Amino acid sequence: MKRKLQTVLPIAAAAVLYATLATSASADEVVKIGHVAPLTGGIAHLGKDNENGARLAIEEINAKGLTINGQKITLQLDAQDDAADPRQATQVAQRLVDDKVVGVVGHLNSGTSIPASKIYSDAGIVQISPSATNPTYTQQGFKTTYRVVATDAQQGPALANYAAKTMKIKSVAIVDDATAYGEGLANEFEKTAKALGLNVVSHDATNDKAVDFRAILTKIKGEKPDAIMYGGMDATGGPFAKQAKQLAINAKVLAGDGVCTEDLAKLAGDAADNVICSQAGMALEKMVGGAAFGAKFQKRFNQSIQIYAPFTYDAVYIIVDAMKRANSTDPAKILAAMPATDYKGVIGQTQFDSHGDLKAPVISLYDYKGGKKMLLDVVKM
Template structure:
C-alpha cells in the first residue's frame, strides 16, 4: 500500500518539474521611496506594477521560445536618495533583473540611469528632469511628461486662466524641484508674468514662515512650488495662517490625495497642479483600472499607479512582439511600437521621451484632486 502511494507522488513531482521547465521567470524590478515621507508614492507605483504582473500571470499569454513567461516583482527601497538608488541599481544588475520600473525621484534617476545603461537594463522612470533622457542611453524611458511640458503648462494656465501677474517661486533644491521651477520661470516670463522672487528650501523642511512672509510682502498673486506633497501641504497650511491668499501652484507631485490628507482644510481650490496624462475617468479603460486597483488594494490609485501599470504592460507586449527577453531588443521595440494604456498612448522618441503627452490641470475638492482642464 505504501508502494502504491509513492508512485503517484513521484509522478506528481515529475509533472511539476516538467511544468516548471516550461516556464521562464522574468524579474521586473521596482525602485522607489518605499519608506520615508514619499513612501505613499513609492507604494502606489509598486501597486501599479504589481497589478499588471498579476494580470499578466493570470492570463499566461506571454511566451518566448516556447516557454510560458512568469513575471516576478522585485521591489527595492531607494529612499528617494541618489546614493541608495545607485546601490539598488547595482543590486538589480547582480540579480539578473532586465527590466526596471522607476526611480520615482529625478535626483535618483539621473545617477542610477548610468548603472542601468552599463548593465544593459531597461529603465522606465517618472523622473521628470530633462537631463534624464539627455545622456543618449537607448534603454532609458520617461513614461510621463517632462518638466519642460509640466512646468510650462502650469505657467500658461496661471497666465491665461488665473490671470496671475506677479508670482513667487520656491524650489526644494532637488533635481526635480529645480528642474520644474526652471521651466515654470521660463514660461512665466514668456507669458508676461513678473517673477517677484525665487526662494529655496529643502525636501526635509517643514517651516516656511520666513519665505512665505517675504513673498507676502512682495504682494504675489501665486506661488509656484517645485517640490513634493510632504512639504507642499504644510506650506499651504502656513500660507493660510499668514493670511496669504495667493494660489499655490505645483507639478504632478502635488496632485496627490496626500496633499489633502496632510493639508486638511488649507488645501482646496487655492491649490492647483499639473499632472502628466489624460483624465482617467474620461479614458475608455480608466474607470475599470481604478475599480480593479481599489478592489485589490482597498484605496484609490495615486498619481503614478496607472503609468507604472501601463509601462509594465507595454514591456510585456514588446517581449511578445519580439519573442525575446534581450533588453536591447525589447528597448528597440519600445522605440518603434506604441501602446494604448489607461492614461494615454505610449510611443517614444529616440531619446526615450514620450512623443506626445497630455498634461491635465487639477485642483482640490474635499481633500481629493479633481481635474480642471487639459
Template structure:
C-alpha cells in the same frame, strides 16, 4: 557416451524451458515516453521607489501599478516561443535618496534583472540610469526631469511627460487663465522640484508675467516662515511650489497664517489626498498640474480603477496607471522579441505602440520621451481635487 548424451539432454531442456518462458510473456507494444515538461523561464523585473519615509505613499502606489500588471501578465500564461514564462518582481526601497538609489540600482543589476521599472524621483532615476545603461538594461522611470532622457542613453524611457511640457503649460495657465502677473517661486532643490520650477519660470516670463521672488527650501523642511515672510513683501498674485506634498501641505497653512493673499500652485506631487489632509482648510483653492487626462477620461481608466480597488482595497491616487502602462510596455516588448534578453527586446521597446490605460497610443520618441499626452489642471474644492482644464 552416456556423459555426452546427458549434456545434450540438459542443453535441450534449457532451450525448451527458455522457449516456454518466452511463450508465456504476451507481446506488447512499447508505450511512447511522456514528453519532458518544458522548464519555466523566470523573467526578473526590477522596481525601486521610496517605500519608506515621507514619500512612501508615492512609491507604494507606483508599486501597486507594477504588481497589478505583473500579476495580470502571469495570469495570461505567457510564452516566449515554446517556453512558458513567469515574471518575477524584485522591489527595492531607494528612500528617495540619490546615493541609495545608485546602490539599489547596482544591487538589482547584480541580481540579474531583465528590465527596470523605476525609479520614482528624478533625483534617484538620473544617477541610477547610468548603472542600467552600463549594464544594457532598459529602464522606464517615473522621472519627469528633462535631464533624465537628455543624457543620450538608449536604455532610458519615461512613464510620464517631462517637466518641460508640464512646466510650460502650468506657467502659461497661471498668467493667462489665473491672471497671475506677479509670481513667486519656491522649490525644494531636488532634480524634480528645481527642474519643474525652472520650466514654470520660463513659461511665466514668456507669457508676460513677472517673477517677483525665487526662494528655495529642501525636501525635509516643515518650517517655511522665513522664506514666506520674504515673499510676502512682494505681494505676489500666485506662489508656485516645485516639490512634494509633505512640504506643500504645511506651506499652505503657513501662507494663510501669515495673511498672504496669493493663489497656491504646484506640480503632480502636490496633487494628492495627502496634500489636502496636511493642508486642511488652507488647501482649499490650491491648484496643481498632472500629466495626462483625468482617470475617468483615460481610455481604460474606469475599468482600471475597479481592478485596482478590487486588488488593493484602495483608490487610485496619481501614479499607479502610469506605472501599470510602463510595465505593460516592457512586457509587450519582450513578447514581441520572444526574449527577455535586454539586447533582443530593447529595439522592440523603442518602437513600441499599444493602447494603454493612460493613453490610446503608448509610444516613445528617439530620446525615450512619450510622444503624446496632455496636461490637466486641478483645483481643491470642498476638500477634493476637481478638474479645471485639460491642455492637449
C-alpha cells in the same frame, strides 16, 4: 529472479529520470522585472502607489499566462526601495542588475532616476520611469531611458500659461525644494512666466526635508504676489500651503505633479482648496480604461490611486509587449524592440521619440474643492 530484478531497476531509474526531465521542461521560466520607488520616508505613500500599479500588472499577466519563444514564463516583481535618495538609488540599481532583471520600472523621482540611469545603461537594461519629469533624464544619450509622462519642459509652461491666461495673475513668487525635480520644474515655470510678461518677484530655495516655511512665507507675504509657485513633493507642499494660509497669505499656490496627489488634502488641511496643480499625464477620469482600472486597483489594494499607478501598470505591459515582439527574454533583445513601441493601454497610446520621451504628451490641471481633487483642464502638448 535476480536477473529480472536487474532488468527492472534500470527501467525504473529511466522512468524517474524521464519524469524529472519532463517536469523540468514544463516548469515556468522565472523572469524578473524591477521596480524602484521610495517605500520609506515622507513620500512612501507615492512609492507604494507606484509599486502597487506594477504589481497589479504582474499579477494579471501571470494569471492570463505568458509564453515567449515556446517557453512558459512567470513574471516576478523585484521591488526595491530607494528612499528618494540619489545614493541609495544607485545601490538599488546595481542590486537589480545583479538580480538579472530584464527591465526596470522606475525610479519615481527625477533625482533618483537620473543617477540610476547610468547603471542601467551600462548593463543594457531598459528603464521606464512612470513619473520622472526632469528633461535631463532622457537627454543623456542613453538608449535605455524611457518615460511614460510629460517632461517639466512641458509641465512648467502649461502651469505658467494657465496662471497667466486663465487665472489672469500678474505677479508670482517661486519656491523650490532644491531637488532635480523641484528646481527643474520651478525653472521651467519661471522661464515661461517671464516670457508671458509675469512679474517674478522672487525665487527662493528650501529642501525636501523642510517642515517650517514661515520665514520664506513671511518674506513672500511682504512681496504681495498674486500666486506662489512651489516646486516639490506633497510631503512638503502640503505643509507649505497650510502655513501660507495660517499667515493669511491670499495668493494661490501653484504646484506640479509631486504635490498633485490624493493625499494633499490630508497634508494641507483646508488649505488644499487654495492649490492649483498639474499632472504630467492624462487624468484618470479621462483615460479610456481609467474607471475600470481605478475599480480594479481599489478592489485589489483597498485604497484609491494616488497619482501614477496607471503609469507603472502600463510600463510593465510595455516591457512585456517588447518581450513578445522580440520573442525573447534577453534584455538586449527587449531593449532593441523598445523604439518601435506602439502600445494602447490604460494611459492611452504610447509611442516614443528618439530620446525615449512620449510623442504625444498630455498635461492635466487640477484644483481641490472641499479637499477633493477636481480636474480643471487637459492640455495636449
